Amino acid sequence: MKKNNRVYGIIAIGAYMANFNADLSGYPKATTNNDIFGSDKAVKYPMKRMWLLQGDPVLYIKSMQIGADSEKMQPRDLNQRYTHLFGALDDKTPSGEVLGKLFSAVDVMNFGATFAEKKQNISITGAVQINQGFNRYQNTNVLTQEILSPFRNSNEKSEDKLASSMGTKIVTDEAHYVYSFSVNPSNYKEFIGLADGFEGYTVEAYEKFKKAARVGATAFNTNSKSGCENELSLFIELKDNSELFLANLDRYVDVQKKDEQVLYDLSKLAEVLAPHQDEIQSIELYRNPFTVEVEIEALPCTVQSVF
Numbered sequence: 001m002k003k004n005n006r007v008y009g010i011i012a013i014g015a016y017m018a019n020f021n022a023d024l025s026g027y028p029k030a031t032t033n034n035d036i037f038g039s040d041k042a043v044k045y046p047m048k049r050m051w052l053l054q055g056d057p058v059l060y061i062k063s064m065q066i067g068a069d070s071e072k073m074q075p076r077d078l079n080q081r082y083t084h085l086f087g088a089l090d091d092k093t094p095s096g097e098v099l100g101k102l103f104s105a106v107d108v109m110n111f112g113a114t115f116a117e118k119k120q121n122i123s124i125t126g127a128v129q130i131n132q133g134f135n136r137y138q139n140t141n142v143l144t145q146e147i148l149s150p151f152r153n154s155n156e157k158s159e160d161k162l163a164s165s166m167g168t169k170i171v172t173d174e175a176h177y178v179y180s181f182s183v184n185p186s187n188y189k190e191f192i193g194l195a196d197g198f199e200g201y202t203v204e205a206y207e208k209f210k211k212a213a214r215v216g217a218t219a220f221n222t223n224s225k226s227g228c229e230n231e232l233s234l235f236i237e238l239k240d241n242s243e244l245f246l247a248n249l250d251r252y253v254d255v256q257k258k259d260e261q262v263l264y265d266l267s268k269l270a271e272v273l274a275p276h277q278d279e280i281q282s283i284e285l286y287r288n289p290f291t292v293e294v295e296i297e298a299l300p301c302t303v304q305s306v307f
Helices: 040-053 078-086 095-103 106-111 185-191 203-219 267-279
Strands: 007-018 064-066 073-075 112-117 120-125 128-130 133-135 142-152 164-183 228-238 254-258 261-265 280-287 292-295 302-305
Touching: 007 203, 040 106, 040 128, 040 133, 040 164, 040 203, 078 095, 078 112, 095 106, 095 112, 095 120, 106 112, 106 128, 106 203, 120 185, 164 203, 203 228, 228 261, 228 292, 267 280, 280 292
Parallel strands: 261 292, 280 302
Antiparallel strands: 007 164, 007 228, 064 073, 112 120, 128 164, 133 164, 142 164, 228 280, 254 261
16 A cells, blocks of 8 residues: 655664674764764664565665685675566666566665666665664763684784784663654655556555664674664654654754663654644654653653564
8 A cells, every 4th residue: 555644753772782883993983073873774774684584575785695706605796686686687678677676675665776787777765764873872981892712813924823813892881873764755756657566655665664663673683783772763654735844853852861761852852843733643652661761741642662
C-alpha cells in the first residue's frame, strides 16, 4: 500500500564503553570544537544489516566474493553486487527495468541510491533522510585501552619482533547520539510510471524503517558496537494534506542523568509542536523502559517500549 503522509522524528542511541562511529584515527568522530557526532552512515548500516539478516534484498552493503583471477577474497563492486541480487546488467538493459529492481531493494526504497553502471546514470533522492547525530550528553569521556595480542609481531624490521603485538581500543565511557530524520514519500513521484511495477513509497517500506529505527543498533552486536543500543525513537506523522515543515528536531533534545536513569528532555520539542496540533496525525514514542526516562510535558503521544 502506498504511503502519502510525511513523517519527522528522532533516533537516540546510547554508547556505553563503546565507539559508535570512529574516524580513521580510531577516535569517535568529532567536529573542530570537539563535539562528538555520528554520521548518517553509522546509523543506517545497522539497519541494513538487520534487513539483510531478515532476508530482505539490500543493495548498498559490503559483500565478499572469491576473485576469478586471484582466487582471493575481495569485496564486490556495485555492478557485481547488482548482478548478485538481480541478475546480469548489460548496456542494453532498459532503465525502467533497472529502476524497478533498484526500488525492490529495501535500502534503496528507503534511503535512495546513486547508480552509474553500464550506461545507466540513475540518482534517487531517498524518501528517508537522516542527519548527523550529535552526542547530547555533556559528561562524555574518551578512553583508550591497550590490548595485548596473542600473536607475536612478525615485522622483521621491528626490534620487538619476538614479543607479542600491541593494539588499542578507543571507546566513550558514555555517549548519547540523537539523530533527526524525515520521511517524504513525494520524493519518488517522478519515478512513478518510469520504474517497472513501481507505484511510490510504501507503508511496508516505512514499517521496515520504523522497526529498524527502534532496534537496529541494539541488534548489531560487533566488537566496537557492543554496548551501543537504541534508547529512544520518536515518530511524528503528519496528516496527508499537512503543509507543516519541521527543521532538525535533535536540537530540541537535552540528555542528562537522573540517578541511574538517562533522562531525555523533550520539553523544547513539545513547545515547537504545540502550535501545530491540527497538522499532526499521531505521535509515537518508543523508549527502553528500564534505562530511559522521558520528559515530555504537553507532548500528546503514545509511549511504547523499543523492544
